[in-house]
Amino acid sequence: MDFDDYQKKAITTDLFNKSDNKELFSIAFLEKLLGITGEAGELADKIKKILRDKEGVLNEEDKKEITKELGDILWYVSAVAYYLDVPFHQIAEDNLQKLLSRKDRGVLNGQGDNR
Numbered sequence: 001m002d003f004d005d006y007q008k009k010a011i012t013t014d015l016f017n018k019s020d021n022k023e024l025f026s027i028a029f030l031e032k033l034l035g036i037t038g039e040a041g042e043l044a045d046k047i048k049k050i051l052r053d054k055e056g057v058l059n060e061e062d063k064k065e066i067t068k069e070l071g072d073i074l075w076y077v078s079a080v081a082y083y084l085d086v087p088f089h090q091i092a093e094d095n096l097q098k099l100l101s102r103k104d105r106g107v108l109n110g111q112g113d114n115r
């Protein structure tokens with residue numbers, strides 16, 4: 001499945017309707033932004049509990065649960081891109097291009113979004 005195919009199918013499960021939410025900062029859009037942080041928090045909490053309760057040792061069930069949270073994050077990232085009218089593949093391509101450029105220039109380490 002490619003990124004844009006995922007995005008088209010995933011957005012069909014959106015509880016809101018983009019066409020009813022024309023403003024960028026609509027409840028529907030903000031719900032997606034908050035969804036990314038909420039799901040990232042769920043992921044961090046699962047990792048925290050593995051560190052706290054299991055001395056950081058992962059089992060297959062842990063990996064399955066972590067994978068589910070990564071999927072939830074993916075859904076929200078895809079939805080934010082959809083609301084911004086950005087094809088999902090563009091997010092992936094731009095990010096990869098940025099990182100490969102940093103690697104080529106030897107600036108993967110360091111600070112600043114635009115290095």
Ligand SMILES: [Mg+2]
Pocket residue numbers: 039042068069072
């Ligand atoms: Mg979740």
